[in-house]
Amino acid sequence: MAETPADSVGAFIPGPRVERPGSPGGPLAGLAFAVKDLFDVAGAVTTYGNPDWGRSHGVAVATAPAVAALLQAGADLKGKTKTVELAYGLTGENVWHGTPLNPAAPDRFPGGSSCGSAAAVAAGLVDFALGTDTGGSVRIPASYCGVFGIRPSWGAVNLAGACALGPSYDTCGWFAREAAVLARVGEVLLPGEAGGTLGPLLKVDDAWINAEPGTARALAPALAAAEDLLGRALPVEVAPEGLAALYENFRCAQAEEAWATLGRWVEQANPSFGPGVKERFAAAKAMDPAKAAAGRAFRRMFTARMRALLAGGAVLAYPTSPTEAPRLAISLEAQNAVRERTMGVTAIAGLAGLVEVTLPLGRVEGVPVGLSLVAAPGRDRQLLALAARLAQAMGQATSQP
Numbered sequence: 001m002a003e004t005p006a007d008s009v010g011a012f013i014p015g016p017r018v019e020r021p022g023s024p025g026g027p028l029a030g031l032a033f034a035v036k037d038l039f040d041v042a043g044a045v046t047t048y049g050n051p052d053w054g055r056s057h058g059v060a061v062a063t064a065p066a067v068a069a070l071l072q073a074g075a076d077l078k079g080k081t082k083t084v085e086l087a088y089g090l091t092g093e094n095v096w097h098g099t100p101l102n103p104a105a106p107d108r109f110p111g112g113s114s115c116g117s118a119a120a121v122a123a124g125l126v127d128f129a130l131g132t133d134t135g136g137s138v139r140i141p142a143s144y145c146g147v148f149g150i151r152p153s154w155g156a157v158n159l160a161g162a163c164a165l166g167p168s169y170d171t172c173g174w175f176a177r178e179a180a181v182l183a184r185v186g187e188v189l190l191p192g193e194a195g196g197t198l199g200p201l202l203k204v205d206d207a208w209i210n211a212e213p214g215t216a217r218a219l220a221p222a223l224a225a226a227e228d229l230l231g232r233a234l235p236v237e238v239a240p241e242g243l244a245a246l247y248e249n250f251r252c253a254q255a256e257e258a259w260a261t262l263g264r265w266v267e268q269a270n271p272s273f274g275p276g277v278k279e280r281f282a283a284a285k286a287m288d289p290a291k292a293a294a295g296r297a298f299r300r301m302f303t304a305r306m307r308a309l310l311a312g313g314a315v316l317a318y319p320t321s322p323t324e325a326p327r328l329a330i331s332l333e334a335q336n337a338v339r340e341r342t343m344g345v346t347a348i349a350g351l352a353g354l355v356e357v358t359l360p361l362g363r364v365e366g367v368p369v370g371l372s373l374v375a376a377p378g379r380d381r382q383l384l385a386l387a388a389r390l391a392q393a394m395g396q397a398t399s400q401p
Contacts, residue, residue, distance in 0.1 A: 004078050009101035011120035013037050017079040018044045020063075026074025028188060031181065034120045034129040036113075037080040038087060038163035039064040048163045049083040049113070051096050052271035064161025066130065066172050066189060073188045078126050081116025085277045086262060087132060087165045089113055090140050090339050091326065095274035099328075103401065104146040105367045108325035111141030114173070118145040121175040122399070128176040128185050134165050135254060136346030138173035139358045139372065144325035146360040146368030147399045148182045148391070149175045150384065153377035154353030157189045166257040169350055177399045179359070179391040183384040190380050198313045198375060198382050201226055203233035207318030207345050210243055215319050215369050218362030222371040225361075225393045226317055229386070233317060238306065243344030246302070250347040252287060253295030259284040275332060299351050306352040310376035315386065318345065320358040320370035348374065355380045357387040360399045368399075 004017060012034070018041050022029060035041070038048050040060035047054035063071070071077060082097045084090075092115030093099045100119035102110040110119045114131025118141035121129050131138045133151040142149025150173050157172040164170055172189070176182040203223065208216055227233050239246050259281070265271075266281055273281065310316070321342050326335065349356040354377060358370035373390070375383045391397045 005125050007125065009103055009119045009123045010098050011081050011100045011116040011123065011125060012079040013047060013082055013097055013116070018077070019079060020071055020077040022071050022074040022076045024074065026072060028070060028184060029074030031075045031127040032078045033070060033075045034079050034081045034117055034126045035067055035077065036083050036117050036129070036131045038083055038132060039067050039130060040161040041067060041077070041080065044080065046163060049085040049087070049094055049097065050271055050273070052269050053086070056265070056269050062161060065158045066162070069188055070185070081120055081129060083116060084113035085273055087113040087134065087137060087163070088258065088277050088280050090136055090342060091335055092141060093274065093276070102145055102325055105144070105325055108327050108367065109144065111144035111325060113137040114141050118142055118147060118149070118175050121147050121177055124177070128174055128181050130172060130174050132162060133171045133173045134169045135250065135343055135350055138175065139320050139346055139356060139370070140342060142175055142358045142360070143320040143368065143370030147175050147177055148179055148360065148387070149173060149358045150182060150186070150380070151349060151356045152190060152380050153355045156191060156355070156380055164261050166254045167261060168257060169254055179388040179397050182357070183388055186381055186384045193378050193381055196313055196382070198315050198379065198386055199230045200314055201230040201233040202236045202314050202316050204316050204318040204348070205235050205237050206239050206243055207348070210341065210345060211319040211322040214364040215322060215324065215362070218364050218369055219319055219371045222359070222361035222390070222394060223317055226373070226390055228393065229389055230315060236309070238309070238316070238348060244340070246347040246351065247340055247344040249295040249298035250343060250351055251295070252291040253299055255284040255287045256289070256292035259287065276335070303352040306348070306354060307376060310354070313379070315383070316348070316374040318372055320372040321345070324364045324367040324369050353377050355383050357383050359387055359391055361391070361394055361396060
């Protein structure tokens with residue numbers, strides 16, 4: 001197994017590294033990877049970003065199948081990476097383990113909840129890293145740290161042996177600095193899929209209008225390059241109710257699920273939580289059942305709408321995040337405002353179980369912003385191939401530091 005580089009950005013959890021060699025000769029041989037510390041690795045404790053969780057859960061007796069598949073494919077595991085506590089946050093802050101540095105913008109948040117995985121990849125500590133994405137937890141740190149990331153179709157990648165937050169939303173995603181590596185990992189983790197072509201390209205006006213003007217300007221060349229590949233983009237509106245309605249319905253339905261999943265442990269363990277996390281779990285506990293039911297009903301309607309729109313192979317294009325990474329000094333109130341505005345966009349794929357790839361194709365005053373390509377469930381490999389073509393066309397098949 002290759003030498004382990006020093007953790008220059010605080011991406012890995014404190015303590016001895018959890019390392020495992022990959023099988024020799026596999027398709028990912030020679031690549032190093034890390035995993036978010038909510039995936040089990042046999043012989044190690046999964047802390048889920050919170051010391052009380054680590055203390056109340058024993059050593060894992062088996063390795064999560066997704067991690068095992070990567071090891072069997074030849075990749076070397078270099079450690080477990082930091083996460084927001086119980087994966088319930090988008091900034092990447094963790095008061096217990098320390099917030100990873102954003103290698104692309106050290107004075108800004110790395111994004112969460114898969115903060116350590118994004119930082120480890122952006123800093124060149126590993127070639128790729130596993131994260132999870134429920135409400136944006138791969139897509140947003142990928143955009144903030146300037147790397148490639150994928151939220152697969154819901155259910156496409158096995159999540160056994162991974163701590164849950166909202167099981168009907170949770171997905172196993174990953175980060176890479178190279179579009180080709182992102183696709184190589186997909187060859188190992190993703191199921192096969194039917195043929196067919198992708199197109200037309202749809203410009204989601206709701207999301208472009210929601211973005212800061214600087215973000216939209218920075219990503220305009222990437223949209224033009226996507227048009228060169230798929231033809232002129234057709235403007236569409238996916239949420240006539242408003243993106244705020246997407247956020248609100250996602251928030252209510254997913255919060256009910258989070259409390260159903262983790263509430264018993266929170267009540268019994270009475271854990272110490274950092275800023276924001278405690279409040280989110282309190283809100284989840286207090287969620288009005290009528291609001292949650294309305295959120296679930298909205299989700300069914302929205303899923304039907306999006307799957308009909310994308311059934312023939314259409315691809316959505318829009319800014320992954322409306323803004324670049326927020327500065328570390330931002331207030332909690334301002335963080336929440338960014339969270340709401342951001343999750344109105346991430347809820348498009350999150351509510352409907354769609355596959356989304358984010359590409360680091362823009363910068364605002366030197367800080368990265370990502371362009372998202374989104375397709376119907378089951379078109380993951382096709383979308384990864386398209387993303388690689390777009391990155392190549394933009395001269396950014398490898399993300400820029």
